[in-house]
Amino acid sequence: MSHYLAFLKKEVMEGFRTYKVLIMVLVFAAFGILSPLTAKMTPVLLDALAEEFTISLPEPAAIDSWTQFFKNIAQMGIIVVVIVFGGILATELSRGTLINMLTKGLSRVAVILSKYTYMVLIWTVCLLICFIITFAYTSYLWPNDEVRNLVFSVFCLWLFGVFILSILLFSATLVRGMSGCLLMTGGSIVVMLIISIWPAVEKYNPLSLASFNVQLLMDTYKVTDLFWSIGVAAVLSVIFVTTSIILFRKKQL
Amino acid sequence: MNILEIKSLYKSFGKHDVLTGLDMQVPEHSVYGFVGQNGSGKTTTMKIVLGLLRANQGEVYVCGEKASYGETKTNRHIGFLPDVPEFYNFMRPMEYLSLCREITGLTNKQISKRGEDLLTLVGLADDKRKIGGFSRGMKQRLGIAQALLNNPRLLICDEPTSALDPIGRKEILDILAAVKGRTTVVFSTHVLSDVERICDQVAVLHQGKLALSGTLAEIKASHRQGGYIIEFATIEEATSYAKAALLHLKTINVEQDKGTLIVKASDTRHAGDQLISLFANLQTVPLKFEVMEPTLEGLFTEVVQ
Structure with missing residues (x-):
């Protein structure tokens, strides 16, 4: 436990001093501002670009802002997270900084758990910042609009991120090097995309957590329909983290 | 008493045999020079002792306790200095030692005293820079400080002087000579003058085995060609x-x-x-x-x- 806290402290310190946390917070804050802004400005922009003929667009609403939000985070947001954290184990192993710590008796379980905690922590904070900004901005621009299941929908996206991070951690313990780790994580998302073609699997696919967020807000997708995906994502996350621990304990360094 | 004992150790990487039945005994309070060509298996041996690599066969005892692969309890007796020590560049020396302290489980009071002592010993006490700005020699010295932090009974140094300029090399050797009385030092090298300068035990690793071992005087005496x-x-x-x-x-x-x-x-x-x-x-x-x-x-x- 003391190892875990000590190493977590080191991870957080590293995040701040190497500006990784700053970069991520800025990127997510930018997403937070851009989402409502894009929703508001798109019709104005299109009007200005196409003066000679009129495009009839519906008046933008809060739902458009949230559509942008979920699109940005589920795509760019996750990509930024994966790239920033892609080297979390690989750089330490290739530079040899971890060797010193391990020969001091640092428990390998603590290494894996603290790294995972750190990633989830940063992801949570960034998502929260982005959400609060979008929420404040959206309610300022469209004070009368109401969306449903907003918190649940954001929770689903958050859980999807947590799940992706567990895959990232697993890949990092399995393969050497950052590129291999990124490739494996990307590959697993592709696999989920492919299996989402079959409607029968959709119910269990963790990817659903990041693809039906807007439908949830509009109530065209039922909350209960995602329970299986939530369960699968949660169980798989635990399995991936546990397997990472087992693999890392037996890894030749 | 032997602080480190290695019994018929075998290790191969794929088809390449590195260690072929290595036997080695390091008596307590000695400075043990572990000599061998590049690629003869010095680093491999050390990594096996530290549980970082899995041996194909053979046993390693540190202070009489058996070392195992992976997380090994015997590491608490050992301080390790890798050949090119790398630290977290974003930390300052004292912060790094604090992290090491939390991991080795020393109390705060012990550490701040000991940390300062060690940084003084290696001449980094007044350096408030981050480790990222350190030269190779300074990193090597910090490496010794962190290796000595938990008062190890065995200090393992992997080619501590091979990448340093003559002054840096002298500094490292002086530090090693200074800790001689407190701890047993095993240090690998291919610089023979370093061995003659501070070691009292020498072993030559060749083709996966010790081709020669004993005190410097013994070895010389036995090989005196009238x-x-x-x-x-x-x-x-x-x-x-x-x-x-x-x-x-x-x-x-x-x-x-x-x-x-x-x-x-x-x-x-x-x-x-x-x-x-x-x-x-x-x-x-x-x-x-x-x-x-x-x-x-x-x-x-x-x-x-």
């Missing part, structure tokens, strides 16, 4: 002496290099007496008459070839 070096002022003197010597003593072998003669004999003691009386007979006085001492370099080359 012989003498005689130096004369002129080449003529040397030549006539060599002729006379060969005539008087049948069992010797004389090599001449200008005014210097190297005389090898099977019965050194007897040959020595004869050679000295020959000076009187020939009425010559040599510039120098000395017993041949094997050099570590000579021994190393001999063993490795």
Whole structure:
């Protein structure tokens, strides 16, 4: 436990001093501002670009802002997270900084758990910042609009991120090097995309957590329909983290 | 008591055999020079001792406890300095030592005192820079400080001097010599002058086994090839002496290099007496008459070839 806290402290310190946390917070804050802004400005922009003929667009609403939000985070947001954290184990192993710590008796379980905690922590904070900004901005621009299941929908996206991070951690313990780790994580998302073609699997696919967020807000997708995906994502996350621990304990360094 | 004992250790990477039945004993309170060519398996051996690599076969005991692969309890007795120590560049030396402290489980009071002492010992006490701005030599010194933090009974250094300039090398050797009394030091190197300077035990690793081991004095004594070096002022003197010597003593072998003669004999003691009386007979006085001492370099080359 003391190892875990000590190493977590080191991870957080590293995040701040190497500006990784700053970069991520800025990127997510930018997403937070851009989402409502894009929703508001798109019709104005299109009007200005196409003066000679009129495009009839519906008046933008809060739902458009949230559509942008979920699109940005589920795509760019996750990509930024994966790239920033892609080297979390690989750089330490290739530079040899971890060797010193391990020969001091640092428990390998603590290494894996603290790294995972750190990633989830940063992801949570960034998502929260982005959400609060979008929420404040959206309610300022469209004070009368109401969306449903907003918190649940954001929770689903958050859980999807947590799940992706567990895959990232697993890949990092399995393969050497950052590129291999990124490739494996990307590959697993592709696999989920492919299996989402079959409607029968959709119910269990963790990817659903990041693809039906807007439908949830509009109530065209039922909350209960995602329970299986939530369960699968949660169980798989635990399995991936546990397997990472087992693999890392037996890894030749 | 042996602080480190390795019993018939085997390790191969794929088809490449690195260690083939290595046996090694490091007595307590010694400075143990672990010599070998590049790629002879020094680092591999150390990594196995530290549980970072899995041996194919064989056993390792540290302070009488068996070391195992992976997380090994025996590491609490060990301080390790890797060949190119890398630290978290974003930390300051004291912060790094604090992190090490939290991991080794020392209390705060012990550490701040000990941390300062160690940083003073390695000459980094006044450095408030981040580690990222350190030179290689400074990192090496910080490496020693972190390795000594938990008062280890065994300090393992992997080629601590090989990448340093002469001053950096001297500093590291001085530090190692200074901790000699407190802890046992195993240090690998291929710089033989370093070994002669601070080690009292030497082992040469060749083809996966120890080709030579023991105290420096023992090794030299056992490899003393009975012989003498005689130096004369002129080449003529040397030549006539060599002729006379060969005539008087049948069992010797004389090599001449200008005014210097190297005389090898099977019965050194007897040959020595004869050679000295020959000076009187020939009425010559040599510039120098000395017993041949094997050099570590000579021994190393001999063993490795």
